[in-house]
Each structure stands twice: as structure tokens, then as C-alpha cells.
Amino acid sequence: MIHVLVAASSAVIRSVLKDIILKTKKLQWAGEAASYAELKAEIIHLNPDAVISDKSLFDAVRSSTLSDFCYTTVIPTIIYHQPGDKPYYSAKNIKFLEMPGFISFSSNKVEEYSVELEQYIMDLKCNVLFENHPASVVSSLSDNGASAPVVMQALPKVFKERRFKAVLVGVSTGGPGALLEFLKGIGKDFPIPIIITQHIDSFFDKNLITWLASEAALPIHLAENNMRPLPGHIYFAPSDVHVTFVPVTDDDYRIVLNHDAPINFLRPSVDKMFESAARVFGENCIAVVLTGMGADGAKECVHLKQLGAYTITQDKASSVIYGMPKAAYEMGGSCEVLPLKQIPERLWSLAGRERA
Structure with a gap:
């Protein structure tokens, strides 16, 4: 399971994201933070596998806070922004997304978005692993752990x-x-x-x-x-x-x-x-x-x-x-x-x- 920390100044956004994460198969709710100071403390305390936050949380401190975070964090992070307000920082472990209308999410929309959010986080994790560990995946194994090639069928x-x-x-x-x-x-x-x-x-x-x-x-x-x-x-x-x-x-x-x-x-x-x-x-x-x-x-x-x-x-x-x-x-x-x-x-x- 991937433990996810959610940081947002809006209690509604934190609540909806919690519902979404609880409906996924591979993500697990780790905790929440309502400010940038709390986010830094919870990262140290909880050591999450991924973070979800919103741009306004960083902007509330000072204009350079977001860039400082992007260039120093090693944790895969999704950062939501308002339409037309996309930041232009690039890092292999940061993904910027336009803020969905979380407040109006129906139960069906929560189910639907859980699949999308899980994919985003898995891909971020994959990006980090690929950058640091470019090893190939394992081949098929037999019951005793030995390599077990499949006998390919004759080609028609x-x-x-x-x-x-x-x-x-x-x-x-x-x-x-x-x-x-x-x-x-x-x-x-x-x-x-x-x-x-x-x-x-x-x-x-x-x-x-x-x-x-x-x-x-x-x-x-x-x-x-x-x-x-x-x-x-x-x-x-x-x-x-x-x-x-x-x-x-x-x-x-x-x-x-x-x-x-x-x-x-x-x-x-x-x-x-x-x-x-x-x-x-x-x-x-x-x-x-x-x-x-x-x-x-x-x-x-x-x-x-x-x-x-x-x-x-x-x-x-x-x-x-x-x-x-x-x-x-x-x-x-x-x-x-x-x-x-x-x-x-x-x-x-x-x-x-x-x-x-």
C-alpha cells in the first residue's frame, strides 16, 4: 500500500480526498495537514509515500515556498492549482493538476476519480523508481524460484x-x-x-x-x-x-x-x-x-x-x-x-x- 498524506487549507477538500483515497485499492490514508507548517511536521512524523496538496497552501506563506518545496522534496507529490494558475516547475516527482470541483463531487464521481488519482500516484512512483533503479522487471518463476520460460505455441x-x-x-x-x-x-x-x-x-x-x-x-x-x-x-x-x-x-x-x-x-x-x-x-x-x-x-x-x-x-x-x-x-x-x-x-x- 502507498501511504498518502493530504495537505490543504480547505477542510472540505481534505475530506473529499480522504473519501477518494479510501475507495482506492493501492492507496492508504496516512493523515492530513491544514498548513504548510503542519505539512512539514507531518512529513517528518508520518514519512508518507506520497503527498497531495494544493498551491494555495504554499502561496499563503510566501511566493517562493512552492518552488523551495518542489526543488527539495523527494516525495512523489500531486499539487492542485486553480484554472489558469499552473506553476511551471519541473521535477520527476511532482505533478501539477487543475483543481477539480471537489465540493460538488457526487458519490459516483468520488468512485470514478479514485481510479484516476491512483493512476497519477502510481505513475509518479514509477517515475522516481525508474530514475533511481533502472533494473528490468523479473521474469516468470517456477514454484522452486527458477526461471520458467513458457513453451510458445506453434505459429499458425x-x-x-x-x-x-x-x-x-x-x-x-x-x-x-x-x-x-x-x-x-x-x-x-x-x-x-x-x-x-x-x-x-x-x-x-x-x-x-x-x-x-x-x-x-x-x-x-x-x-x-x-x-x-x-x-x-x-x-x-x-x-x-x-x-x-x-x-x-x-x-x-x-x-x-x-x-x-x-x-x-x-x-x-x-x-x-x-x-x-x-x-x-x-x-x-x-x-x-x-x-x-x-x-x-x-x-x-x-x-x-x-x-x-x-x-x-x-x-x-x-x-x-x-x-x-x-x-x-x-x-x-x-x-x-x-x-x-x-x-x-x-x-x-x-x-x-x-x-x-
């Missing part, structure tokens, strides 16, 4: 003869370490472009790409509008933008950055990428759902499978959070369930090539 002939146009990967919480292992497993000269939607904060997408490129030695790019994906190259959805596709010819296509509304609070959305792939590629694509909280990608993974695309979901043992792959599997959207270490091997077999 229809897929051996397919000319796939893209590999599409959806991933969220636990993604950085999983992606490092995944990309190292792919190796060099993979004959199909790989497009990845990773839920991540706006200031962090370029850092993630730089880190992965230095570790995996692959050509990795932040996707750009009208970009033509190349075989063996990796393309990441920029933060706060959906990645979609448009056909140019029967064998050619372009990436289109899409600014439509978030889907289930998410932009970029894996479902949005998969939905576009279904229209542009149909059966001629491979969809992979890796570790992550929630169900993003599950519905459209089912759709892709129904069209004849090949869909892979990561197994529970090798997932940091078995949410997204579980949802896709349980909805019937998985052609194959594999440990993370074996997914690159399957992709090479689908590409009809030996791994370089």
Missing part, C-alpha cells in the same frame, strides 16, 4: 505469411524497466517499425527516450506529425498527445499526432492508437499490451484480434502491475500470453526472420 501458417506493417505496444505503470528489457530483447535490425504508447508525465518523455536509447542502443524517437516510421526504429507517443495513423499507399503510412479529448482520463491512449491501427492496418499489425494499471488498450485489443491481427499480452508473473494485460486477456483480446523476456522472440518469429 497464416501469420507466418503475413506482411506486418507495425508493432504497436501499450504500457503504463512499470513501463520504463519493462521497455528496457523488451527493447534489449528485440536487438538490432528488426524489420518492422515499433510504435509505443507509454503513459508518462509531460516533462519526462524526452528523458525516458534518452535513457532507453543509451541503454538499448536502438534508434528511438519521439513521434512527430506526418512522420514515416522506418523498420527497426522505435517511436514513442509524446505526452498529452494521441498517436494515430493515416495511409499513404497500400504499403505506406504516416504517424498523425491527435489532440482529441483524453479517453478514460488518458492522453496518449493505447485504445486510441489501437483503434486507428484497426482502421489503417487491419490484420496486418501486431499489438502488445505490457504492464500497467487499468484497462487501457483492452477493448481495442479485442477488436484487433477479431480483425485477424496478432495480439500478445504480458503474463502476470513478469508484470509490475497486472492490470492492462489482464484486462485485455480476460476480455478475449489475447492470441498469446507470454513472459516479458519471450515477447521479442515471438515478434521475430512473426517477422519471419532470425534475431540479429
